[in-house]
Structures are given as C-alpha cells and as structure tokens.
Amino acid sequence: MEQSFFADAILDHRQDLSDSHSVDSAFSNDSGIVAAHEVFEHDLTAEKLFNELQRVKEDLKSKDSEVRRAHEMRDNTNREIEDLTASLFESAHSMVEQAKYAQANAEQKLKNSNQTIEALTVENSQLKKTVYELKQILNSCRSSSDMSTTQNSIDNILSREFTCWEEKPSIERDSSVFMHRIYNEDILPCLTFPNADLSSKVLAAIETNDVVMEVCHSKGNMKTCSLMGELCQCDYRIRLGENSQWWLLSRLARNRIAAVCDFFTFIRHVQCGLVKIDAQSRYNKVIELRKQMAFARLGL
Structure with a gap:
C-alpha cells in the first residue's frame, strides 16, 4: 500500500x-x-x-x-x-x-562788356568831335574866297595828274604821280590799323584782287577785331586769298577796307576801258571815291 x-x-x-x-x-x-x-x-x-x-x-x-x-x-x-x-x-x-x-x-563777360561800353563811349565822343571840326572846316572853306581859289588850283593839279595817268593807266603805287598821291593821302591812311602786319597783307590782297569779305553775324559775346585789336561787335569777316584763314572785322574796319576796294575796282575798270563816260565824269568819280575813303577812315 x-x-x-x-x-x-x-x-x-x-x-x-x-x-x-x-x-x-x-x-x-x-x-x-x-x-x-x-x-x-x-x-x-x-x-x-x-x-x-x-x-x-x-x-x-x-x-x-x-x-x-x-x-x-x-x-x-x-x-x-x-x-x-x-x-x-x-x-x-x-x-x-x-x-x-x-x-x-x-x-568776365560783364567786365568785357563794361570795357567795350567805355571804349565805344570814348570813340563816339571822339567821332562827334571830329564831325564838329570837319563841319567847321567846311563852313570856313565855303566862306573864304582865298581858300576856294586854292582849292581850284589843287583841283586843277589833281585833274592834270589824273589825265596823265589815263594816258598809261596802272594801279602800281609808283607808276604815276596820281597813284602815288592817292596811296599817300587816301589808301595808306585808310588801311593803317593797330595790327600793322595784317594791314600790309590786306593792302597786298586788295592790289592783287584777292580779298573776300562777307557778313557773319556773331551772336552772343563780343569778339576782337583782327585789325583794330578792340573788343566789339564783329559782324564781318575777311579772307586774303583762296587758302587763307578768315579774320573777324568790326563795321568800322570793314567800311575802310570796302572804300579802298571800291576805289581799286573803279581804277581797274578804267584801266580795262570798261568805263564809258567822259573824262570829267571819270575824274569826278575818283574824287567821290577819295571822299568815301576819307569818311570811312573817320568812321562817318
């Protein structure tokens, strides 16, 4: 168990x-x-x-x-x-x-303008004085018979010199008594500027008929005249030959050159037989051109 x-x-x-x-x-x-x-x-x-x-x-x-x-x-x-x-x-x-x-x-422009105004004022006064003196001389000449007689004799001398020159016309300075007188009494004084070198070139160009002058309105600033050497309104310019440069001119310088050019133009026409007027009219024209040179030189 x-x-x-x-x-x-x-x-x-x-x-x-x-x-x-x-x-x-x-x-x-x-x-x-x-x-x-x-x-x-x-x-x-x-x-x-x-x-x-x-x-x-x-x-x-x-x-x-x-x-x-x-x-x-x-x-x-x-x-x-x-x-x-x-x-x-x-x-x-x-x-x-x-x-x-x-x-x-x-x-600078203002200064130049003031100087120009002063210079023009002085020049204007001198021109007025010159005009007054010339008027006095002219009046005296008209009222003096002796002066008239002397003037007539001088005119006769100038007339005879011009008649002799027309027999054998030439623009040469010493080619005749007539041209010699015109150079000394009219042409050289009219072309005498402060810039003597350019003045001589202008005369030479006029003698060879190579001067060209034209209008060139310069707006704005005053310019210096190439011949006068003064600052002024330069509305003209000149060229001395085909390839030469342009030079600015004042009205006064232009008028003086133009007066001389007019004289040489007429003399050349007489030399070429292109002036169909009588001898007395030719002589009167020469006297008129001489008067223009004198007035231009005086700024009239």
Missing part, C-alpha cells in the same frame, strides 16, 4: 513537472513574440528617425542656400549703394565746378 502511495506520489510529481514544463514553454513562446514585436517597432522608429534626420538635413541645406543668397544680395546692395554714393558725389562735384566756371565766365 505504501508502494502504491509512493507510486501515486511519483506520478503526481511527474504530472506536476509536466505541467510546469508546459507552462514554461508557453511563457517562452509568448516572450519571443513580444521581443520580436519590440524589435520591429524599434526598427520602425529608427527608420522614422533616419528619415526625419534626412529631411532636417535637406531643410538645413535649403536654409543654408537661402542664407547664402541673402548674403550675396546684401553684398550686391551694399556695392550698389557705394557706387550710387560715389556717382552722386562726383555729380555734385561736377555741378559745383560748372557753377564756378559759369560764374567766372559771366563775370
């Missing part, structure tokens, strides 16, 4: 062990499933973190590019501002210099 009891006890123990092994096996299987699930979730989390890390890196690269572009834009803007500032400074400096130049030019 005891053996039967021990046998039953052993059987019960084995059954307990068997149940215990079954429970351990089941627990072991459950633990394996849980561990595998945790590993899977861990992998998913790591992958998500990796992807998130990559996205963050891409965002950082994008931000770096934006920051770099912003820096470049700032640098470009700074350079543009510096260039604009330099340009504005240069423009302002140029405007100041131009204003200074304009002011100096205006002051």
